[in-house]
Amino acid sequence: MAIKLELLTQNQEEISFIHRYWATDDTGAFVEPVSALLPFRDIPHGGAVAAYVRNWCEAYDEDQPCSRCGDPVRLNCRSDLKKYVCPTQRQCEACRRLMAAHAQQRKAQAAAELDSRLAEHARQQNEKTCDYQTIGDAEVVLLIALEAAITPRLTAGSFCTYDCEGLSPGDPGVYLRSLYASGVLVKRPFESVAGTYFLKNDDLWVNNDQVKYALAPDPQHNAACELFDILASRELSDGPNIAELWLTYALQDVMAYFWNECSTYQHFLKPEAVADVESSFRSALHTFSVAQLWSVGWRVIREAAALANRTYYNREKAAATIPGKVRRHLEKALSEESSLKPWTRREDHPAGTLGMVFLKVFGIDENTLGVDALQVFSRIATPASPTAEPLLSSAHHLMEAAAERGISAHVLIDVAKLVQGGAGIEEAIREVSDKYPGQAEGA
Numbered sequence: 001m002a003i004k005l006e007l008l009t010q011n012q013e014e015i016s017f018i019h020r021y022w023a024t025d026d027t028g029a030f031v032e033p034v035s036a037l038l039p040f041r042d043i044p045h046g047g048a049v050a051a052y053v054r055n056w057c058e059a060y061d062e063d064q065p066c067s068r069c070g071d072p073v074r075l076n077c078r079s080d081l082k083k084y085v086c087p088t089q090r091q092c093e094a095c096r097r098l099m100a101a102h103a104q105q106r107k108a109q110a111a112a113e114l115d116s117r118l119a120e121h122a123r124q125q126n127e128k129t130c131d132y133q134t135i136g137d138a139e140v141v142l143l144i145a146l147e148a149a150i151t152p153r154l155t156a157g158s159f160c161t162y163d164c165e166g167l168s169p170g171d172p173g174v175y176l177r178s179l180y181a182s183g184v185l186v187k188r189p190f191e192s193v194a195g196t197y198f199l200k201n202d203d204l205w206v207n208n209d210q211v212k213y214a215l216a217p218d219p220q221h222n223a224a225c226e227l228f229d230i231l232a233s234r235e236l237s238d239g240p241n242i243a244e245l246w247l248t249y250a251l252q253d254v255m256a257y258f259w260n261e262c263s264t265y266q267h268f269l270k271p272e273a274v275a276d277v278e279s280s281f282r283s284a285l286h287t288f289s290v291a292q293l294w295s296v297g298w299r300v301i302r303e304a305a306a307l308a309n310r311t312y313y314n315r316e317k318a319a320a321t322i323p324g325k326v327r328r329h330l331e332k333a334l335s336e337e338s339s340l341k342p343w344t345r346r347e348d349h350p351a352g353t354l355g356m357v358f359l360k361v362f363g364i365d366e367n368t369l370g371v372d373a374l375q376v377f378s379r380i381a382t383p384a385s386p387t388a389e390p391l392l393s394s395a396h397h398l399m400e401a402a403a404e405r406g407i408s409a410h411v412l413i414d415v416a417k418l419v420q421g422g423a424g425i426e427e428a429i430r431e432v433s434d435k436y437p438g439q440a441e442g443a
């Protein structure tokens, strides 16, 4: 045991006090208790002695080398002294200051690197534009719903996932990321809260929920009102594109109810089980309504909860049976062994503005059977061609063949009836061509 003292005072009284304070015997124990050193001048109590001693002298424990340079570490008070030589993680004052300076420097470098990467990212984002005349129908439907959910921020500022909760039940981030991937939205990195972007292994990472998005500018139509004129006047023609969006939305609507039940009954599902359940529900949405699938979720979760209470079962094992139970219930319903009763929408589970758009534009809500909903979308004509050439060609082939067989009048009347019934011209020509096989090529 060795204590090295570096005196900062020349006052003999103080020097003798310091020596008494740090004096140890052969066993390493302090010779006098601190209380025995008092009274001394105006030191009020034992707890204040160490601070006085530190002012008059720097003490070092030669048995505790700095973990970095090996110099003895500084002792602030008696309890810092070790009785035996021991490996220590402590560093001397000089090394601590050096390490702190290095850490500060690394932090500043990392911040500068992040800033420069973000500036480049922001520059790329600012250069992006979007021609709203050419975006897909699903994007048009989404933008109309998004406008209703976050007006006026959609056209006048930036927004993140949290701001869009009114869009749909479930995670609105799914739609924002899809709009970003289609080039309709751009990111605004410098408007995001600190910590949204970070560097990891030299790559720029991002916390998706905090990303700030904005509408990509359209160089042809600068004003927001012009943009919404474009959207409102769009004649929707890509049925499969909208059907995909509806399936995503309807699945989220089903799963929002399912998660609510899971949380009530404390069921925790593994990611593969979640994927399994989602896949079963998505496939069932081609037949059943969202409200019918809520009842499947309700039943399955309660069955699993009852199972969890049985001997030899626990919550984890019971939760693992959920994907299989969902499949079996749906198989039974499909084979008409059992019927699915629709559940009513709960107050705390609104349809969101996207649900409202599906209702207003297509007359589809949670009670619409999936098979009917998909029928509605399939009736929407396939994407319009840039010119009327294919349509003219189909009509020409149909009428030419009809004339050859002398049934032009019948064909005309059939087409007219279909159009009167709400079918598009292209769809009507296709249906009539199917009715009289061999009439039209490529219709």
Ligand SMILES: [Zn+2]
Residues within 6 Å of the ligand: 066, 067, 068, 069, 070, 071, 091, 092, 093, 094, 095, 096
């Ligand atoms: Zn050191």
